Every structure is written in structure tokens, then in C-alpha cells.
Amino acid sequence: MKRRIANFFLAVYAVYVKEMKLWLRYPTWILTFIALPYMVTGLFSGVGYVIGGTEAVQNFMENTGTSNFFLFSLVGSSLFMISTIIMQDVGSSIRSEQLRGTFELHYLTPTSTALIWTAHILPHSTISLITIAGTLIPALALTEGLNLLSIAETFLILAIALAPLFGISLIIAALTVRFKEPWAVVEVIRALVSVASGFFYPIYILPEWLQMLSLALPTAHAVELIRAILVYMRGFVLSDYRFSLLVVLSLAYLIIGLKVFAGWEDHARKTGNLSKY
Helix, strand or coil: CCCHHHHHHHHHHHHHHHHHHHHHHHHHHHHHHHHHHHHHHHHHHHHHHHHHHHHHHHHHHHHHCCCCHHHHHHHHHHHHHHHHHHHHHHHHHHHHHHCCCCHHHHHHCCCHHHHHHHHHHHHHHHHHHHHHHHHHHHHHCCCCCEEEEEHHHHHHHHHHHHHHHHHHHHHHHHHHHHCCCHHHHHHHHHHHHHHHHHCCCCHHCCHHHHHHHCCCCCCHHHHHHHHHHHHCCCCCCCHCCHHEEEHHHHHHHHHHEEEEEEEHHHHHHCCHHHCCC
């Protein structure tokens, strides 16, 4: 039993170290990811002032309930960035293994391939949390009225919101390996998630059918909850029904992702698709 547990952690550690070495080979990318939400926020701010003129802030406040456009947009941009990183990179990691000719070698090891692929969650979670911390901490340091409980709630919600993104990424990985083209699959799913999650605008401005779709997206609830804490200064949102819904959806997406990938893997073993790329 002890040997199994030790082997489990050794496998997770090996995947973590390998992926982090790949990330840290190009460390300036992390700085780019931290800077991008500020650039997007600045871009939208400029467009808003060009279109709205002197009434831009008043129009924004009437539509969102806050005049703090900077933090409103920065929260959405940050979550958009980490969702993009996770959905794109987990599938791309598997595709890269195929192109390097090392994908099939994983199936020669005694370690469960389900463990190998799901262990990719940890390094990508690390980069995601570094990214969002580097983005939000400078802005939060200048925001009055926040306390340690609010910040702790924010990072708890973020940690929970990462789980469904990995479920989605495992589905993308299965489709990527099946159709041998990661970018087309990623872009379709990312576009759908981006539009319906309300990263850059309130969800209620969307058509009703998109609002219904957003209820099934954990990213939409994560954005609303984090904005409630950081932008609207609402206390203890963990009692909010959206938090319970986020937890349920996070578990559901992760389980569905694992099931879809396991189903594809079983089918690929029987048909020989593992070696076709």
C-alpha cells in the first residue's frame, strides 16, 4: 500500500516537474500573461471613452451598478486569460507529445495514463494562480474596503473554478487527439465560453438563450462571485446560491471530462488510433 502511494506521488511529481520546466524555459511568457489583462482593460476603456465621450462612466454605471470600470474589466480579463491558458495548454500538451513521438510511450509505463494526463492540472494551475495573483494583487492593493476574508474567498472561488476548466480541457484533449487538430477545437469551445461567461460585460445584456447557457457555465458564476467580492464589496458570498452552483458544476464538468477522455482512450486502444497522428 505504501509503495502504491509513493509511486502515485512520484508520478504526479514527475509530470509537474516536466511541465514546469517547459513553462520556465520561457519565463517572460508569464509576465506577458500578467500584463495582458491590463492591456485589454486599457483598450476597452479607450474604446468606451471614444464612443461614450464624457458620459462614458455614467453609462457604464447605469448598466453595471458600479463606476469602477478598471477593476470590473480587470477581473473579467484575468479570468478570461487563465481559462484560455488552461483550455488551450492541456490539449496542446497532449498534442505535443504526439508530434514528438512520446505520446505512445506513456502507455508502456505501469502508471495509469488517467493519472498522467490529469496530473497536468497541477502545473497549469500553478501558472494560472501566479498569473491572476500577479494581475490582481497590484490593483487590490490600491482598492479600499477589502479585507483578508474577501481575498481568501476570492482565491477559494478561483481554486474551485479551475476544476471545470480542466474538465473542459480533457474533452478538448480527447477531441484534439481524435481529430488531430487542437486549434480548431479550442477556438470553437473558447469562443462559446468567452461569449456566455460575461468576462467583459454583465450577463443580463445577452439574449435570453445565451443567459440560459451561461447558467450551465461555471466560469460565468465565478466571474459574478469574484466581482461581487472585489467590485461591489459584498460580504461573505459563500452563502450565495451561485457558489453552491459553482461547486456542483465544477465537480460535474471534471467528472464528465474524465469520463469522455477515458471513453475515447478505451475506443482508441481497441481501434489502434493511439498510434495515428
